[in-house]
Amino acid sequence: MKFRDGMWLTAEGMRVEYAEDVYNITQTEKGLSLLCPTRKIFQRGDTLNLSTLTIDIEAASDGIISVETTHWAGEAVKGPNFDLFPDGQPKIEPQITQGVKGTTLNAGALSATIHPDQHTFDIRFHSTDGSKALTSLLNRSVGLAYSPGPSNPMQTGDMRDFKHYIFTQTTLGIGETVHGLGERFGAFNKVGQSISLWNADGGTSSDQAYKNVSFWLSSRGYGIFIDTPGKVELEIGSERCSRVQTSVQAQRLKWYIIYGPTPKDVLRRYSILTGKPGKVPSWSFGLWLSTSFTTNYDEATVNSFLEGMKERDTQVDVFHYDCFWMKAFTWTDFVFDSKRFPDPKAQISRLKESGLVKKVCVWINPYIAQHGAAFKTAAEKGYLLKRKNGDVWQWDLWQAGMGLVDFTNPDAVKWYVDCLNGLFDKGVDCIKTDFGERIPTLDVEWFDKSVDAHKMHNYYAFLYNKVVYEALQARYGTSEAVLFARTACAGTQRFPLVWGGDCESTPEAMAESVRGGLGLGLCGYAFWSNDIGGFEGYPAPWIYKRWVAFGLLCSHSRLHGSSSYRVPWTIDEDNKSEEGCSRTLAKWTALKTRLMPYLYAQGAKAVENGWPLSLRAMCLEFPEDRTAWYLDRQFMIGDSLLAAPIFDESGEVEFYLPKGKWTSFFTDKIRDGPGWFKEKHGFGSLPLYVRENTILVLGKSGVKGAVYDYAQDVEVCLYQVTEGASAELVDNQGNTLGTLKIDPSGELEGKGLLKGSWTTSDNGREVDELYSKTIEWL
Known part of the structure; x- marks a missing residue:
């Protein structure tokens, strides 16, 4: 949703009003409430015949601050709402201070500072220790919009013919990249894209997505979660090149900014907010x-x-x-x-x-489906979604006469x-x-x-x-x-x-x-x-x-x-x-x-x-490597394995290794990163590299099926290990058995956890020499 026509004009058919002043700051139980008129207030008469936006900034948890913008507070608050902090909200005591830089709300590791000049609309989000500037809400970055634009304020007495929007624009830093927003099949870095968060059955070759998740991760060490299950429109550097615009058709827009400093830290905090993944067998x-x-x-x-x-x-x-x-x-x-x-x-x-x-x-x-055994019961008992006239909602798309289970x-x-x-x-x-x-x-x-x-x-x-x-x-x-x-x-x-x-x-x-x-x-x-x-x-x-x-x-x-x-x-x-x-x-x-x-x-x-096991984006493990934020044809499998699928019939593949020593899983040959490399593979291999300082536990060769004793007859493979390198050992029910670890003398601790005829390989693993004939370094 674009509200402007370039830098100077409002989009055709739109009326846009921006928060121009921070007229008043009120301390609340959880943070600060900002009264923001849509023009600068220099005298009493300026307060008449204009709209205001209320911006509530609250400490939600350590490293998490919520920002809610409201135009008309009388809008009915209807569900459903996301089930936030499902395991309980951690306690946080917000701290509010005033200084030469303005009024600051502190939520543990994350702070928000409001500029001291009433007429300068400027809200900065930064690490509490001052080491990292994250993003900001600056001039003309918070507003409301009407479509079509009313020519007279009296017209808004009847809103049935108008659409009303709230939007915010957070700043994009130079070189900043944006990722996430669900399972999207286009470019990995979302800067430059217009994205609608609206679930659709569109396959994998369009801008539609089955899994729209209102969360995005920035390369600057923060993430933003948009707290509405309704439709969200984002212009990510695509309306203003230096901003991410978030808009909803509503009177309120709430989002949470989540600080890292690392992307892994951001996801850990995000999982506290929205829920941790369930365990799988x-x-x-x-x-x-x-x-x-x-x-x-x-x-x-x-x-x-x-x-x-x-x-x-x-x-x-x-x-x-x-x-x-x-x-x-x-x-x-x-x-x-x-x-x-x-x-x-x-x-x-x-x-x-x-x-x-x-x-x-x-x-x-x-x-x-209408012709199935379940439909009659479900329809008669009111288990299916209804139309406003009381009929069961039905259509013939997919299944003839199908209804929809009403899980409310x-x-x-x-x-x-x-x-x-x-x-x-x-x-x-x-x-x-x-x-x-x-x-x-x-x-x-x-x-x-x-x-x-x-x-x-x-x-x-x-x-x-x-x-x-x-x-x-x-x-x-x-x-x-x-x-x-x-x-x-x-x-x-x-x-x-x-x-x-x-x-x-x-x-x-x-x-x-x-x-x-x-x-x-x-x-x-x-x-x-x-x-x-x-x-x-x-x-x-x-x-x-x-x-x-x-x-x-x-x-x-x-x-x-x-x-x-x-x-x-x-x-x-x-x-x-x-x-x-x-x-x-x-x-x-x-x-x-x-x-x-x-x-x-x-x-x-x-x-x-709250981390991905696989596919794990390279930027999660190597956030300081700028190249890692652009890699979308390879991934990590957990902390220590890197895989690069092959997309060419010839078997040729180009991939990137971050800084450090990397060992080919298939040949035990070592490459030094950072750098780009080319290889050619048969069908039994691909670039699969083990990160240095890894203890990799492998099950017994020839074992069938995923469920077996993960401590019995294993091969413990050491890859350029130094003191402190470790690997957790679990059983097939997920119970922790203990930790294998390299001690100060370079020996492996925790051998008592292993059973049967286990072995140790000191420089990689026992490899099949046949792979040397099917893998070519180019």
């Missing part, structure tokens, strides 16, 4: 295999998939039934298609008893959970919560009359996933619940995990997916996945294999397509060579399995701190 890190979307399948097909994977040396930990486990025209009615699955409970039991798979997942959504109705929630429990009774262990983006805002009435329909559009994702996640927790235990969700908003990181949505089977789409995962990770999402091989289309064998390498280095890994299967032998006519799809998948699945002691320990750190 170890089995969920294994390979997931799907039936795909519109393909035909039954018990024989499923068995053939899993037996074929076993024959080709690949263990599947989770099998996923997509839409057509239910009959056509009946989604979602929670009823297995009796023709294809006459006894689903027995079939699922047989699958698990065979050892072909550990867990089973099924696809659902909150859309209830407690009875509807109970009914939906009862439906889920019916699936759990049949042996279903986890749920793919698809859709939830197309939530209507016009001509609708929610059961909870206190909610605003426009705010419900994005927030519905939170309610939907919360209901399903908590149902899984109630059945299987707090730490055993896991989703595969597509839509999200701020706070939904509490209900892991999410996947990237509908991507094409192209290298460009794989790069889009990487950017999406990086951006979402910078919004506090610890766990993320994507459709290996691409969802739409038919991947060429080389794309499939390169995507397999990328996908098995994500926190979670799923093979899934649309109208074609993703089992490897269907991709390349069952090429059985070492470079074929089947052997490539087997190698990368085996590698991820060996990495589980590292991945699961790093996952616990990610949950505790």
